[in-house]
Amino acid sequence: MFNSQAFFKQRLSAHMKELSRYLRYMLNGHLMIALFFFISAVAVYYQQWLARLPEDFPTSLIIGVLLGLLVSYSPVRTLLKEPDLVFLIAAENKMHAYFRNALIYSFVIQLYVVLLLVAALGPLYFASFPERSGNMYLLMIAIVLIFKVGNLMANWWMLKIREPGIRQIDLTVRTLLNMTVFYFITQGDMLLAGITTVLFAGLFLYDFYVSRKQPGVVWDLLVEKDQLRMQSFYRIANMFADVPHLKNRIKKRHWLVSIVSRIPFAQSYTFDYLYRITFVRSGDYLGMYIRLFIIGGLFIYFIPNVWVQVLFVLLFLYLSCFQMMTLYQHHRTTMWLDIYPVGKDIRQQALIKLLFQLTLFQTVLFSLLFLIMQEYTGFIIALISGTVFTYLFMNGYVKRKLT
Template identity: 30%
Template sequence: MKELFSHRLKRHQKQMMRYLRYVFNDHFVLACTFLLGGVGLYYSDLVKGLPKGFLPGKIVVVLVLVLSLHLGEFVSLAKPADIVFLLPKEAQMKDFLKRALRYSCLFPFAVLLLVAGFLMPLYVVSTRQSFWAFFPVVLLLWALKLAHLYLRRYQLFQGPWLYKRSYRLWLVASAVLLALSLFTPVTALVGGILLALISREFLFKRVKQPLDWDKLVVTENRRLQRIYRFINLFTDVPQIATAVKRRKYLDGLLALIPKDQGHSYLYLFSHRLLRGTEFGGLYARLVGIGAVLLYFVTERWFSVGIGCLFLYLIGFQLVPLYNQFQYMILTQLYPLPEKQKERALQQLLTGLLMLAAVLFALVGSFAYDNWLDRAWLLGSFVLFAGLFSTLYLPARLKKMRRLSGAYL
């Protein structure tokens, strides 16, 4: 079992490294640097202006730390075929899951370290503790996350009612210990270590129930699909499973498109966007995240930069709509010119980007009292959306046609 997990882990890491080359490209790294620099500057100025013993800061620290404990899932690397081929080896699966638990700690421990480091200035100002409290707080977070991973592993066994009760107990204990860490970090750390040891004893060593193989496979597949959806923001992922939902309440938008030959591709693209979970969900998430960030930014040029960045991400991620019907036989048989396909995508993206630009301008305007600043936001966003649709999009589609022609 140890060799099996090591083999699967190597294949999984190799696959992830191949995709991460496209995720951490120059554009993304530059955008993250720009965004983190602005957020860091704003956060630094905010913390400097807070009084000592700031009570709302304590509440924010506890809430953020409790939420951050849910980052990172149990990585089982289970396959659908395991239900058949590994069932006779169920008695030996504990060794497999033990190694899986160790690997599952790497990512959340690293994330919790970063979160604790980011919150530490607010923690020091709000609690009047020294920066040395960083170390017991980080160890406390690791202990609580370890207990959470024991709990997530226990969920893969039969007996879900025990899992729900155990999760509530873990959540309450974590909130209490994190609140206690605001006053006595070392005492809270001791409590966190005890919680991890108790979880290991009752949720790991003494588990006698059989494995729920279906849940094991489904849980791992959901975890991978979340990763693939994130990677799909940057490149195409063949492994992603796309779902289609009826969404009858959006039929009125499709009814606005004329039902004639000249608007065939516009109807197909719009239908795919509204009823598919991939592109529609992507558009909604990016618009929502961009709007939330703009709501808290008060610097005009920084707001313009963030808004244009998210408009670029929205347009860039929706361009693959162009190839959605490339291998659909009916679009090949029906005499539709290629220019209509390009024009339809350009019309759709122009409308979506203009809608996002207006929403960004409306949300960003709450931070300004001057109508000139609000006009700057709206004009900048609309101008960027227009330039993307008229300059960048045709060049990108030309490159995609050349690449698809080379593969064919």
């Protein structure tokens, strides 16, 4: 007799073992130190910024948008795999306990994001509305959890709809309603919040009605969604350890390839060409490089202390270089690279050269931010310290890791 509840426990146990295996590499000492420094600096300047918060600051709008996005993003983790398309379809009428447990698991693993965001928005809420008691904010947290459950169930029901356009429209409307509800709650206008909640409840019941009219579970869609989420996790884990399950995404980007591939046609430049093309065309490295620069630039721009700004420059240079080091293992499963008549030292030098160029270019960009802010002393300090850090990091840590 097939027991779907026992099957879910087995699948969940295997899933947690796989996650813990990669999390051991991801939560290493380097990353924890960087995160500790990052969170500490943000907390200090967040409190300082709240102390001089302007009276007309749009707190309600910001909290409404963030909480609305938080509850709207409620994916369902089914833990299904491709073989299930063959072996479990016949047992679909016995999978109710499995999917019920999957919904509970999906809600529980998303609670940490809820707790982090409401904890971060709490000081802003009380700084903007000092006359309100803590019970009002606790009530808002309870409403967030209720809406989180509602959106999770609505997302699950909409996964029975094969047409992506219908699912996207439903998600967009629900997101706008969620934002509006929490905007009115933050404003203290409970009447309008109640009316918007009724509209959300109507859409919620409509999703339930539409899902009941569907013939059954769309198995291929569930497997596809779960695989996409696992691939996202693997791409992050691949920055810290080898992930054999990762499916690399390739993008053409012809104009960028034509720029970076202008190197001499010689045997000694074989890996220079390969690493440059990989950096540009892979779906991970270029996007990560740009995102780290944008996030670092925002912190540098909004933090008032020049010395802390320089520290953030060095922090994000370190993070960028550390993430790009995985280029060395990117082609580890491509066996034909072993027949290249190129020595290992040339391969290592090619990567070090590319990392040095990328990090130095990022140093220049961060330094130019100081010029835009008319912080001329900061520009000189950032440029010199970033260049020195790049040289020492490449010739110390990177070389030692590659050998």
